[in-house]
Amino acid sequence: MSLDSGISLKQIALTIGARLEGDPEKKIIGINTLRSASSQEISFIARDSFAEQLSETKSGALICSEDYSDKFSGNKLIGEDPYLLYAKCTKLFKTKLIREKGEVSKMAYIGDNTSISKTASISSFVTISDGVEIHDDVIIGSGVFIGPGSVVRKGTLIYPNVTVYDSVFIGSDCVIHSGAVLGSDGLGFAKEEDNWVKIEHLGKVLIGDNVEIGSNTSIDRGSVGDTQIEDDVKIDNLVHLAHNVFVGKGSAIAANSAIAGSSRIGRNCTMAGCSAIIDNVEVTDEVHITAMTLITKSIKEKGIYSSGTPFMKNSEWKRNAVSFKRLHNFITKEK
Amino acid sequence: MSLDSGISLKQIALTIGARLEGDPEKKIIGINTLRSASSQEISFIARDSFAEQLSETKSGALICSEDYSDKFSGNKLIGEDPYLLYAKCTKLFKTKLIREKGEVSKMAYIGDNTSISKTASISSFVTISDGVEIHDDVIIGSGVFIGPGSVVRKGTLIYPNVTVYDSVFIGSDCVIHSGAVLGSDGLGFAKEEDNWVKIEHLGKVLIGDNVEIGSNTSIDRGSVGDTQIEDDVKIDNLVHLAHNVFVGKGSAIAANSAIAGSSRIGRNCTMAGCSAIIDNVEVTDEVHITAMTLITKSIKEKGIYSSGTPFMKNSEWKRNAVSFKRLHNFITKEK
């Protein structure tokens, strides 16, 4: 199955679990949008808003639901959830960043008492500190630092220039993007008269299986006790998770969001971009927080939560914003 | 023209396009603020609020508009836009981080089938992956990773510890600051029952000419189709641009801002710090978004847009914030 000569529609249908209408021998070399696809590429439609592009696309095949089966005359891969079929299809066309298995670069630094699987791949300028365990099929990109006693389990991919401090435990089949930092100290200080006394962070970071961590995301270690990310959590870029945070299984956190110290979010939650949770708060399962919302108290009931104001033209906004300053006085006066 | 002995005012005036009033042979060794400048340094005034400092400055020369020509008795470089003259003047006093041209460090890793210009400079601990093109006069700082098949065009400067994934195309005369990550995957997953299925990101990142990208900024690659940054775009630190984002020519995005998946902003837009745009939104040309504003819908008319509330003393704010919770009921009751 070489990407150069393409993959047959028959093969794609079989792999992603779709029903094929069209030419089973047709070769596909990639995926593209309806607008840009060539006749050797496949496209997908998962929203009606793109339907008008169907008449003009040059796409060699379409992933779609039954609803579209008579709206598109070309080759079709049909299933109930075309977005899911598309997700599965992407895997067929992904070429890996680093391909060699079992290669440890001569330009890497390997400490004492490490355990590195023969099927792991370590790139140039990587530091593997004393006592580290690297399990089977792990791929570590160039410039990565893995601190003393940390563990990376089977099949995990760590992109270049990631920093993993000591005592960080990363599960299997995770993806850690470049610039992510796992295990830095939290902002923990006690006041002694006018001075800050640093609280040394003695806890660990525990990361489950199938976790994805975006680029330039920071996850602090626990101060006392651990920071914990359960299985199947998906974290975007530039996210801050403070010391002793807990993120429940299957939750997803979009970019530039932050969870402050010792707060916990449950399972299957979502935080949209630029949202935040203050410290020592507990959020139950299946809570969805909209973009740029600040959560300041525990949430015990599942649902969607929001804060902020709508955006407006600045001139109009200014008038309402000034009125907001008088809101309490106005409402109490009127009573 | 050596910086050690200084640059004459005559030479500076000629280079930046200003009219000189004063001593053409006076030597200048640097730029400083009105308050801190020595008699060998040059200052500028671009706002009236600094005018009171003119009587006390020791500055050896002043970049100013005609308005100040009789308010300052020393040497003057006069022009219509003193801020622009100052910008041009800074170039005379900038010494480069890395100066050697045409040097490839012996401590760099160079892959197969690369094309590296003889005038490019590659620092220590850099990884240039297979099939990469590095064009003339490119400078690559230490610890940088350039992924397979990526291209860096003429004169671009990449500071240390930047990560460039595969299939990222960077234009000419760009500046990429440390910690920036170009080409990471977006947060793209489809649900299959209770599990997230990863959408492999097959798109590219396309960056135009004269683009500046700030430190620790993350730009994701397209999922299907590309992420695109047009010419002359200026991006600050810690900015997130998600998969398939488009930023039009000449737009500027300040720190800690974010644009979510597939959203587009037009030409000559500005986003102030900590602002954000949700996914699948289209913002037209010449739109200016104020700090910490969230854009939740497409904007078809140019202008300034804002959201949020003014800041207040916390005690006062609390009363108004509580009133906000009753706002709808209050307004409808009063009708």
Place this chain on the structure above:
Amino acid sequence: MSLDSGISLKQIALTIGARLEGDPEKKIIGINTLRSASSQEISFIARDSFAEQLSETKSGALICSEDYSDKFSGNKLIGEDPYLLYAKCTKLFKTKLIREKGEVSKMAYIGDNTSISKTASISSFVTISDGVEIHDDVIIGSGVFIGPGSVVRKGTLIYPNVTVYDSVFIGSDCVIHSGAVLGSDGLGFAKEEDNWVKIEHLGKVLIGDNVEIGSNTSIDRGSVGDTQIEDDVKIDNLVHLAHNVFVGKGSAIAANSAIAGSSRIGRNCTMAGCSAIIDNVEVTDEVHITAMTLITKSIKEKGIYSSGTPFMKNSEWKRNAVSFKRLHNFITKEK
């Protein structure tokens, strides 16, 4: 004093300045939470909300105030400020990331005319540029870049993959976490017709003593004049400090916050997470800014300041948010 065999309570009491009630020879091997501590670990209680856990803890000793002396029957280390005692206690149990003193890795790159103390430790893949000074007991983690002419003073710890540009002056006993970037250019451009003209950044970054800087934080150099962080400032992860910012002694800035160009905050201020200050603003001493608050004007009076709205269920929020758009009209109509 070996961690393997533990530290006696007598020794701990002496070191942290607590009064011991209990067995002076009892050995302690670590610190843990009340819930998780073993009989060889010590715990602390600093908030009444944890008091109910006292009856069930297996902890080998408790750091507490006099109030708890008869509520817990085990070994106790008693003092007025148990949180401060705990902070001091953490130092006894911290093992360093990198321990060797006076070692310069053979896999580091050292430039010309550097001054590196014999007690400093330089890890693999570090670049020390020309003219850099590294003072006594400094520890530099792998992959760090230190630019030309920069200085790192006594006892400072720089974690892996930090980038320090040229002319950055770091005081003594600082901690810089991974991914931090010190000295990048600010977003400074002047418009010439339709083009941006870059303002080269000629200023320095000056960092005092006992400063901590979080992971993936960006601190820009001054454009003209310097960016300055005074002694004892504590900065969290993913914080942006723009060109020419000034942060006064003892202030603390939590994660994802930002201060825009040339703004100044005084001494002993705190900025909670995701807060921001726009450019050219001056904030006096002892100002506390709550989470996700935007400061748009100078603050001359100490106190707590806030902006934003409370969070609500999305359905309820939507009604109030829509009402906000009509607020000005409503209030003026009612007059």
